[in-house]
Amino acid sequence: MKKRILVVTRTFGKYSRDPIDFLEREGFEVIKVDRIDAKALKGVDALIVGTHPVTAEMIESSDLKIIAKHGVGVDNIDLETATNKGIPVTITTGANSLSVAELTIAFAFALSRGLIWAHNMLFYERKWESIVGQEIAGKVLGVVGFGAIGREVVKKATCLGMKVLVYDPFVSKDSIRLYEAIPVDELDQLLKESDIVSLHVPLNEDTRNMIGERELNLMKRSAFLINTSRGGLVDEAALVKALKEGRIAGAALDVFQEEPPDPNSPLFECPNLIVTAHIGAHTKEAIYRMNMMAAQSVAEFFKGKVPKHIVNKEVVDILKRKGYQEAS
Numbered sequence: 001m002k003k004r005i006l007v008v009t010r011t012f013g014k015y016s017r018d019p020i021d022f023l024e025r026e027g028f029e030v031i032k033v034d035r036i037d038a039k040a041l042k043g044v045d046a047l048i049v050g051t052h053p054v055t056a057e058m059i060e061s062s063d064l065k066i067i068a069k070h071g072v073g074v075d076n077i078d079l080e081t082a083t084n085k086g087i088p089v090t091i092t093t094g095a096n097s098l099s100v101a102e103l104t105i106a107f108a109f110a111l112s113r114g115l116i117w118a119h120n121m122l123f124y125e126r127k128w129e130s131i132v133g134q135e136i137a138g139k140v141l142g143v144v145g146f147g148a149i150g151r152e153v154v155k156k157a158t159c160l161g162m163k164v165l166v167y168d169p170f171v172s173k174d175s176i177r178l179y180e181a182i183p184v185d186e187l188d189q190l191l192k193e194s195d196i197v198s199l200h201v202p203l204n205e206d207t208r209n210m211i212g213e214r215e216l217n218l219m220k221r222s223a224f225l226i227n228t229s230r231g232g233l234v235d236e237a238a239l240v241k242a243l244k245e246g247r248i249a250g251a252a253l254d255v256f257q258e259e260p261p262d263p264n265s266p267l268f269e270c271p272n273l274i275v276t277a278h279i280g281a282h283t284k285e286a287i288y289r290m291n292m293m294a295a296q297s298v299a300e301f302f303k304g305k306v307p308k309h310i311v312n313k314e315v316v317d318i319l320k321r322k323g324y325q326e327a328s
């Protein structure tokens, strides 16, 4: 009988049929849906999922053998329950790093030159007013988190002539220096010295609200905050206060505590805020890479291989004991 794969991510196979053709050639039945609940996961062997919540209850009663995250942030998946059931959870490491990094740099330019506000003024109000911005060359960029995306941001920023500070206590200082950036020991130091602060860390219990009122108060009044990682990293109420009071000059958010944000959120009252609807990974190139990587993880697994990029490492040993081979 064919193995069944449930896909709950709208962009899977949307711009190219390659990932669906690939899975069908490998003998899978691919079922695309918009939503899932516990019932939908019965009789399903694999799940390819974007940001839809995959709760403990759903995993507990499911027949899933593998969950392939279409992306890298696994905060929507109950990892503990997956691990307890011996279900590997894979991610598409690196597939969207370039796209998120490019959006981050686009935000840096948009904030520094007042690009969105300049456009709105002429386009919607027909006002011919010149906004005086700033160059980003020579400015200090503070990168929080030196993983796949943080590194791409650092590469681009140094090419643009920025001085880059990096805070990531989990990587070696030498690896940061190799990228011509300066490692800092404390987040506070980075916040105090940066003209633009950009967040590239995962959301977990240690990083939730890592930027709150105290941290925003440490930033320069002329500084900008960029968050293309996860909404929960920034205390939105504190950000609204800081933006309204001019405690910082502006911010750009691609991600929100609640998505989509409440249309009446006070965020929309802040004229010095740029917002986008979680589009960091939404380029045709990144989507294609994520589609194919997620599909390949599932296919490898059912061929008896330990897929690459498993986040719940405890499961790797269980798979090896069952005879799964290391993927080449």
Ligand code: NAD
Pocket (backbone or CB within 6 Å): 071, 072, 073, 074, 094, 096, 097, 100, 144, 145, 146, 147, 148, 149, 150, 167, 168, 169, 170, 171, 200, 201, 202, 203, 206, 207, 228, 229, 230, 254, 255, 278, 279, 280, 281, 282
């Ligand atoms: P990654 O795992 O490669 O890197 C994360 C880095 O953060 C690691 O180097 C880690 O050491 C560091 N880190 C962890 N906790 C930290 C802390 N408390 N302080 C400082 N550094 C810390 O992940 P990535 O691929 O670079 O992605 C980063 C995040 O971006 C993801 O977790 C995801 O939430 C988000 N993301 C958003 C989009 C989007 O569409 N906007 C797309 C992809 C990823």
